[in-house]
Amino acid sequence: MRTNDPATLLWAYDAVVGQRSRTETVAAVLSALLAKRSSSQADLAREVDVRTEALRKLLEELQASGVPLESEKDHPHVYWSVPKTWFPGGVLFKQEDVPDLVRQLRRLPRSKTRERLLAVVDQQLPRRAAPATTPIATRSTTDQEEQYVPVVEDAADKRVSLWMRYFTASRGSISERHVSVHVVDIGPPARFVATCHRNGDLRWFRVDCITGARLDANEPFRDGLASSVAAFRAASLDGFKGAGPTSTCSFLVRAPESRWVANNLLDGMRAETLPDGLRVHVQTSAVLRLARFVVGLGEAARPEDAALVEAVAELARGALHSIGLGVEPTRTAVVSNDSARDPVRPPSDV
Secondary structure, three states, X not given: OOOOOHHHHHHXXXXXXXXXXXXXXXXXXXXXXXXXXEEEHHHHHHHHOOOHHHHHHHHHHHHHOOOOOEEEEEOOEEEEEOOOOEEOOEEOOOHHHHHHHHHHHHHOOEOHHHHHHHHHHHHHXXXXXXXXXXXXXXXXXXXXXXXHHHHHHHHHHHOOOEEEEEEEOOOOEEEEEEEEEEEEEOOOOOEEEEEEOOOOOEEEEXXXXXXXXXXXXXXXXXXXXXXXXXXXXXXXXXXXXXXXXOEEEEEEEEOOHHHXXXXXXXXXXXXXXXXXXXXXXXEEOXXXXXXXXXXXXXXXXXXXXXXXXXXXXHHHHHHHHHOOOOOOOOOOOXXXXXXXXXXXXXXXXX
């Protein structure tokens, strides 16, 4: 039996040491150790009023039951200690650490789990402690994120294959597959990098596209080289990975729009300040995702690379044509209609 639950520990040792009940002895020993965190066996025996040999057996039984007791011999003494942060059945926080803990919890996306943990902390706070009242606006997790992020994290932590029913947005269809999760990106939106067992390659997946998931130990987990996963993430942009090789792209942003852009770059973008604006450099294979960012800046941005220029032009032509302001595109709209041959469309399920 291994447990940190104090009630179970006390019940398990409800025998008699001398004339004192085992329960009382265990309570006295734990109380003394929690107060000092470390004590010699002889001093502890005197403090709890129990024979040294009986105390040694009790401490060894507690240790075997899951209490994180550590012993160290320094002849002729034996010292027993517990970690400074340990508390039976939980974790001990110093009073000065509690405000930081509450702040971090309140900054998390709103979810049932966050509210439950905040309620637990609030119930344990001394009544004299002033509750946090600063209004903090956080996003709400989706139902899928609240339900499936823990499952995805467990799959990565335990290195167990994840079976999931997944909605692929690019195809508008739901399919079943196994994946091996390597990295979880909480986002928003929450997503993860995994080896897809069906296609055999690394891919991005969004948690809010999962409609069912569970761990499946019967499907072998597929290891991903740390260097390969790191290179995959480095070549991605905002959760997208293109099919082509990684290339260096850049675009100019004029002033004064450049001041806003400098503070709203996507991860992986690097800004170079110019006298009349900003030059943004990106090394990525997700040229289409980059083009969408550039198009969103309108005439304030100008792409500098052939691949990025073509992707931006294709998106712009498509947008103008959809509202009847543009001419027919001069080439097949591969960005939207022929994803298999499009070198800039991400081969991703997100």
